[in-house]
Amino acid sequence: xxxxxxxxxxxxxxxxxxxxxxxxxxxxxxxxxxxxxxxxxxxxxxxxxxxxxxxxxxxxxxxxxxxxxxxxxxxxxxxxxxxxxxxxxxxxxxxxxxxxxxxxxxxxxxxxxxxxxxxxxxxxxxxxxxxxxxxxxxxxxxxxxxxxxxxxxxxxxxxxxxxxxxxxxxxxxxxxxxxxxxxxxxxxxxxxxxxxxxxxxxxxxxxxxxxxxxxxxxxxxxxxxxxxxxxxxxxxxxxxxxxxxxxxxxxxxxxxxxxxxxxxxxxxxxxxxxxxxxxxxxxxxxxxxxxxxxxxxxxxxxxxxxxxxxxxxxxxxxxxxxxxxxxxxxxxxxxxxxxxxxxxxxxxxxxxxxxxxxxxxxxxxxxxxxxxxxxxxxxxxxxxxxxxxxxxxxxxxxxxxxxxxxxxxxxxxxxxxxxxxxxxxxxxxxxxxxxxxxxxxxxxxxxxxxxxxxxxxxxxxxxxxxxxxxxxxxxxxxxxxxxxxxxxxxxxxxxxxxxxxxxxxxxxxxxxxxxxxxxxxxxxxxxxxxxxxxxxxxxxxxxxxxxxxxxxxxxxxxxxxxxxxxxxxxxxxxxxxxxx
Numbered sequence: 001x002x003x004x005x006x007x008x009x010x011x012x013x014x015x016x017x018x019x020x021x022x023x024x025x026x027x028x029x030x031x032x033x034x035x036x037x038x039x040x041x042x043x044x045x046x047x048x049x050x051x052x053x054x055x056x057x058x059x060x061x062x063x064x065x066x067x068x069x070x071x072x073x074x075x076x077x078x079x080x081x082x083x084x085x086x087x088x089x090x091x092x093x094x095x096x097x098x099x100x101x102x103x104x105x106x107x108x109x110x111x112x113x114x115x116x117x118x119x120x121x122x123x124x125x126x127x128x129x130x131x132x133x134x135x136x137x138x139x140x141x142x143x144x145x146x147x148x149x150x151x152x153x154x155x156x157x158x159x160x161x162x163x164x165x166x167x168x169x170x171x172x173x174x175x176x177x178x179x180x181x182x183x184x185x186x187x188x189x190x191x192x193x194x195x196x197x198x199x200x201x202x203x204x205x206x207x208x209x210x211x212x213x214x215x216x217x218x219x220x221x222x223x224x225x226x227x228x229x230x231x232x233x234x235x236x237x238x239x240x241x242x243x244x245x246x247x248x249x250x251x252x253x254x255x256x257x258x259x260x261x262x263x264x265x266x267x268x269x270x271x272x273x274x275x276x277x278x279x280x281x282x283x284x285x286x287x288x289x290x291x292x293x294x295x296x297x298x299x300x301x302x303x304x305x306x307x308x309x310x311x312x313x314x315x316x317x318x319x320x321x322x323x324x325x326x327x328x329x330x331x332x333x334x335x336x337x338x339x340x341x342x343x344x345x346x347x348x349x350x351x352x353x354x355x356x357x358x359x360x361x362x363x364x365x366x367x368x369x370x371x372x373x374x375x376x377x378x379x380x381x382x383x384x385x386x387x388x389x390x391x392x393x394x395x396x397x398x399x400x401x402x403x404x405x406x407x408x409x410x411x412x413x414x415x416x417x418x419x420x421x422x423x424x425x426x427x428x429x430x431x432x433x434x435x436x437x438x439x440x441x442x443x444x445x446x447x448x449x450x451x452x453x454x455x456x457x458x459x460x461x462x463x464x465x466x467x468x469x470x471x472x473x474x475x476x477x478x479x480x481x482x483x484x485x486x487x488x489x490x491x492x493x494x495x496x497x498x499x500x501x502x503x504x505x506x507x508x509x510x511x512x513x514x515x516x517x518x519x520x521x522x523x524x525x526x527x528x529x530x531x532x533x534x535x536x537x538x539x540x541x542x543x544x545x546x547x548x549x550x551x552x553x554x555x556x557x558x559x560x561x562x563x564x565x566x567x568x569x570x571x572x573x574x575x576x577x578x579x580x
Contacts, residue, residue, distance in 0.1 A: 057132025159185025469551020504539025
């Protein structure tokens with residue numbers, strides 16, 4: 001078989017806007033537009049290579065596959081289902097209207113073969129692709145897609161720091177009742193990686209009123225995030241960058257500076273200054289593309305040499321990257337030793353550092369067990385929606401409708417207000433917020449009514465990240481340190497995908513390796529379409545109840561008391577908890 005054709009020169013892709021259909025129904029028009037939106041130059045990191053985000057996360061396997069998928073979606077009937085195997089369309093079958101219009105499986109390898117070398121061998125043969133999470137499931141919405149989850153994480157970090165200060169020094173927490181300051185006011189966060197996912201970090205910190213210094217080897221990434229207002233400014237002089245963030249910290253205001261440099265070199269230097277008392281860094285994390293060693297630039301190699309060196313000697317490059325990650329993570333651990341709040345932000349850098357010879361790599365926690373798991377116990381997670389009309393006014397209407405639907409949730413209101421002010425749309429206008437069990441179904445039905453009543457101009461796509469409460473098995477991220485030790489059990493995301501397929505989703509995906517790399521995760525995604533019909537309302541009510549319900553039952557099974565309380569309160573049936 002011929003190797004996959006990733007590059008055919010510049011070929012701009014842009015999703016259609018408006019109400020005129022290219023496909024035969026909105027249920028197939030939606031995946032068509034969302035696939036094209038993933039590859040929009042406003043959205044994708046390297047659209048000519050079909051790479052959406054995360055180093056090598058692709059939307060489709062090849063341009064020939066892209067053409068075949070779009071052609072097929074345009075001609076499918078309302079009771080047919082397209083099967084996509086690692087980015088290539090392999091069949092269309094007659095099913096029924098409740099079945100998904102598209103089923104996708106990406107990067108799934110049998111256990112003993114689930115390694116990066118084997119994956120790359122098969123990829124080079126044109127047999128599969130790396131789908132990341134929302135790249136290969138066609139629901140990536142630009143950096144905004146991870147922004148609110150990042151905002152929620154940093155808010156939790158800030159609250160923890162404030163509580164610690166109050167406990168040890170008696171100082172009132174910045175975000176106490178009546179304060180308008182965010183929980184990170186007066187703190188400095190150091191992080192790395194400003195690509196498609198990591199690029200959310202500086203804005204998430206500043207929305208919480210913190211100062212942020214973010215390091216990236218690629219100046220173009222930093223410039224792109226600054227152009228989209230996710231980052232306030234870019235610096236190539238380290239002393240100047242430090243002075244700017246320290247000033248913001250002293251003034252207790254949100255401000256972010258991107259510094260062009262290699263985190264494996266910069267983190268140790270900042271640690272030296274921190275230990276010498278020249279500055280105090282309060283929070284340290286990282287979102288470089290460490291999940292794939294070929295996407296992490298080792299010390300001593302320039303950005304210009306990067307891809308040539310990686311392609312010429314993948315094994316040698318991997319060892320160099322792991323050695324640099326070891327130094328990078330060593331600095332993070334020693335920041336923790338020196339009193340900073342340090343956490344892994346889900347890119348598997350700890351395990352790569354361990355492979356690089358650093359034995360203390362796992363001495364700081366992942367962000368889920370440290371801050372997010374209590375939310376997962378309630379079925380809370382990312383709820384994202386996209387206006388297929390392409391009109392930003394449709395998102396404004398849905399924003400206001402969500403706030404009206406949940407009038408008491410002031411945290412949600414604050415987020416939406418901040419997003420309206422600060423978030424620039426990339427590709428089709430979209431929004432994200434975190435909603436829980438019961439709330440997602442209410443929101444889906446509300447959006448369907450807005451479409452039916454003509455209050456928005458075209459149907460709304462509703463989806464989520466795979467980083468959700470019941471859709472993933474990822475022992476270095478979402479399922480790290482589960483109470484019952486079930487971190488690596490992948491039955492849950494498979495059940496999630498089967499349930500969503502049975503509950504009316506428009507497309508469903510099962511992926512391997514997203515976020516943390518090949519061999520380290522199995523996860524599932526679902527997307528639905530609010531097209532204003534009665535059938536869509538039925539589907540949305542079931543799907544958006546059942547999908548977050550998986551998160552509740554997964555955490556009940558693992559022994560979390562809060563999840564058991566939620567199940568009892570909201571009527572989620574748990575057979576093992578029922579009496580005879």
